[in-house]
Amino acid sequence: xxxxxxxxxxxxxxxxxxxxxxVNKLEKKNIFLNNLDLxxxxxxxxxxRRLGISGNSILCESFSVVRETSKRLLxxxxxxxxxxxxxxxxxxxxxxxxxxEGKTLSSLLTSYINFLNEKKTYILTINNYLSNxxxxxxxxxxxxxxxxxxxxxxxxxxxx
Numbered sequence: 001x002x003x004x005x006x007x008x009x010x011x012x013x014x015x016x017x018x019x020x021x022x023v024n025k026l027e028k029k030n031i032f033l034n035n036l037d038l039x040x041x042x043x044x045x046x047x048x049r050r051l052g053i054s055g056n057s058i059l060c061e062s063f064s065v066v067r068e069t070s071k072r073l074l075x076x077x078x079x080x081x082x083x084x085x086x087x088x089x090x091x092x093x094x095x096x097x098x099x100x101e102g103k104t105l106s107s108l109l110t111s112y113i114n115f116l117n118e119k120k121t122y123i124l125t126i127n128n129y130l131s132n133x134x135x136x137x138x139x140x141x142x143x144x145x146x147x148x149x150x151x152x153x154x155x156x157x158x159x160x
Contacts, residue, residue: 013084013088016084016087016088017084019059019060019063019083019084019087020080020083020084020087022060023060023063023064023067023083024080026060026061026064027064027067027068029064030064030065030067030068031068033068035072035144038065038068038069038072038144039144039145039146041061041062041065042065042116042145042146042147045058045061045062045065045116046116049116049117049118055113055116055117058113058116059087059090059113062109062112062113062116063078063083063086063087063109063112063113065112066078066108066109066112066141067083067109069141069144069145070105070108070141073140073141073144074137074138074140074141076105078102078105078106078109079102081101081102082101082102082105082106082109083109085097085101085102085103085106085109086106086107086108086109086110086113087109089106089107089109089110090109090110090113090114104134104137104138107123108138108141111123111142111147112145112147115145115147128153128154128155131151131153132151132153135149135151
């Protein structure tokens, strides 16, 4: 994973490690939640946001909930590098990940916290096959947390 940003030349990934440390600690607590309690965490976060609590203060909790949800529904656990990537994207950094590093799981984290902040999120994939595959792959998590998600298939006509 590589973080690129125009304005901050000396930004280091290790500045995101406190978030990762807290998410890893919270993961141990979420194991004991049943599925109903885990889905209600979304409503709890929305209520906290409407009471004026900032999105940054629920960032670690929400990431740990998404990690646990994807572990239960998709049998895919977010690795530490994916948590770091989700944190960087939430902080508006451009992140470059290579093939197989988990871009799809990382985008799940950012789209969830943006949902809690009542912001729209658009996840773009140029390849129609991959965008359909990833949408179907992540749909159970979005559906579990009652997040509306859509997939747009852009069929191109022949260009002359």
